[in-house]
Amino acid sequence: MVLNNLLLCSFLVIFTACKGQVKTHTARDLILFEPGPTVIKNFKAVAIAPSFDTTLVSQYIRSIFQDSKGNLWFGTIEEGVARYDKKTLTYFSTPDGFINNTVYAINEDKNGNMWFGTDQGVYKYDPSAELRAGGKTFRNYNQKDGLSHLDITRKGILVDRMGTIWVGTHGGVFRYDPVADSKGEPSFSLFQELPPINVAGIMEDRSGNIWIASASQGVFRYDPSARLKAGGKTITHIAEKELLGENYAGGIAEDKEGNIWFTMKNGICKYDPSAALRASGKTFMEYTPKDGLGGTEFWGIYIEQSGIIWVTARGSTTRFDPSLPASDSSAFRVFTPADGLNCCVQSMYQDRAGNMWWGAGSGLYRFDGQRFYQVKKQGPW
Structure with a gap:
């Protein structure tokens, strides 16, 4: 039996090397190749129910992000932020200077600093500080730094192509000024061109426009290049659809064709910016449970590199192939807890692999092509 297992492992290693990247792994494959990491956690999480499964990466994972070094970061509720680098799973919290333990948004700036959005403002993590004696790795930005609203929304931190850091809160959008920060001055200021909206998601499209979805006032598009045009309009308010953009998990994404997708009251919709330039162009196209989406109370939307769209809702998660007609029964596949995924999805992310x-x-989940499986501290990763 041992010999057979060794032969099986050898065959799998050779097959992988010959074929290159394997697109779909099963849970068994991952168990063979990804041993459990060393867990580094020098604190005890608070306010967790006695029934909490301590083998989980965390009970609630509100945000997921992969940094430029390939590390995966998981923003949790009550357990701070965790970093997975294949060898270790490290939890950062109060002892590390990360006082708030609930993380809603994660991003990385052009200098390799990590930014975390919480309900107590923004934290910046400087990885180089770990190499300096007495270096402080985390810094909190709050009211004294110009953030008059501290509750950062999910997907509420954007680093645009110019390196500007945008922060979406329940009371408007703020921008970070590194020069002011270096002088010890308030480094965040309210973006005055927008009303004080309750931000539900913020994204930059391929043309450099900034899209801001609000919880109840539709969607806003900011075109920074319009400043250079005579009479250019920098802000466009899009609110033709009832409760467009309303969501709980940052329901806003761009596909390969440049269409912008949003969650809305009764489903999702595709917004075609170029349609307005065409005679009789249809700007919006809606998809609802009548078309094949599962669940109610739609929360989040994520578009894979392949173009596949994932939509989360109360009661289910839907895999949608927009290359197929909505009338095609294969276009929508609805997953429920019976397929292995807990219904209350709070974040989605595709890594570079x-x-x-x-x-x-x-907790945390992966997909093997047919079913979802849970990833615990010791795997399968």
Whole structure:
């Protein structure tokens, strides 16, 4: 039996080397190749129910992000932020200077600093500080730094192509000024061109426009290049659809054709910016449960590199192939808890290797092509 297992492992290693990247792994494959990491956690999480499964990466994972070094970061509720680098799973919290333990948004700036959005403002993590004696790795930005609203929304931190850091809160959008920060002055200021909206998601499209979805006032598009045009309009307010952009997990994404997708009250919709330039162009196209979406109360939307769209809602998660007509029964595939994924999905992310990750109401999940499986501290990663 041992010999057979060794032969099996050898065959799998040779097959992988010959074929290159394997697009779909099963849970068994991952168990063979990804041993459990060393867990570094020098604190005890608070306010977690006695029934909490301590083998989970975390009970609630609100945000997922991969940095430029390939590390995966998981923003949790009550357990701070965790970093997975294949060898270790490190939890950062109060002892490290990360006082708030609930993380809603994660991003990385052009200098390799990590930014975390919480309900107590923004934290910046300087990885180089770990190499300096007495270096402080985390810094908190709050009211004294110009953030008059401290509750950062999910997907509420954007680093645009120019390196500007945008922060979406329940009371408007703020921008970070590194020069002011270096002088010890308030480094965040409210973006005055927008009303004080409750931000539900913020994204930059391929043309450099900034899209801001609000929780109840539709969607806003900011075109920074319009400043250079005579009479250019920098802000466009899009609110033709009822509760467009309303969501709980940053329901806004761009596909390869440049269409912008949003969650809305009764489903999702595709917004074609170029349609307005065409005679009789249809700007919006809606998809609802009548078309094949599963669940109600739609939360989040994520578009894979392949173009596949994932939509989360109360009660289910839907995989949607927009290359197929909505009338095609294969266009929509609805997954429920019976397929292995807890229904309360709070975050979705695709890493650079093409793997999809889900943060749900009972931990971290991956997808093997047919079913979802849970990723615990010791794997399968």
